Amino acid sequence: MTENFEETKLEISDGHKVLFDFHVRYLDGKLFWQTVKDFDTNCRTLPTSWLFEMEIQKVPLDGNVSIPIILKRSDTQNKPVNAYVTIRLYDVNGFRFFDDLISFGRQYVKPGEEIKENIVGTLRLLEKRKLFNEEIRVTVVITIRSCHSRIVTNTLSPVRKRKLCSMM
Numbered sequence: 001m002t003e004n005f006e007e008t009k010l011e012i013s014d015g016h017k018v019l020f021d022f023h024v025r026y027l028d029g030k031l032f033w034q035t036v037k038d039f040d041t042n043c044r045t046l047p048t049s050w051l052f053e054m055e056i057q058k059v060p061l062d063g064n065v066s067i068p069i070i071l072k073r074s075d076t077q078n079k080p081v082n083a084y085v086t087i088r089l090y091d092v093n094g095f096r097f098f099d100d101l102i103s104f105g106r107q108y109v110k111p112g113e114e115i116k117e118n119i120v121g122t123l124r125l126l127e128k129r130k131l132f133n134e135e136i137r138v139t140v141v142i143t144i145r146s147c148h149s150r151i152v153t154n155t156l157s158p159v160r161k162r163k164l165c166s167m168m
């Protein structure tokens, strides 16, 4: 049940940000919930494609939550890029389930490679566990870096130097 996918893409000076969010509902009534999302950066220099996978399970009575996540690079451009993932999990009232920022990633991700992470946390309060099993709002920000960079104007380039000299 993949609902309410909203995707935004932003270009930054040396890469791209892809933001999306979705809801997970009624975990109480099922064993687990899996989301799979693919996206492209649409980079003009080095376009890369990715597959994001996340699995959420109903929180048990002991309150221990475990969320495996995989980000896989699925294009064939033979150049590494840096990839980072930031995730936030909110309850239906807009409060975060975990205080710590969930963030991971690494440099030099080549085509076909994947980044795996398992988010673990504990929901001690019964009320929070109830909310978790009812509805979770997930926001994901994926940052792909070092595929392109803005041209840095060197102020001491030969052309500029010549101009400066001729003015003196």
Ligand SMILES: [Zn+2]
Pocket: 014, 015, 016, 041, 043, 044, 045, 046, 147, 148
């Ligand atoms: Zn780019």
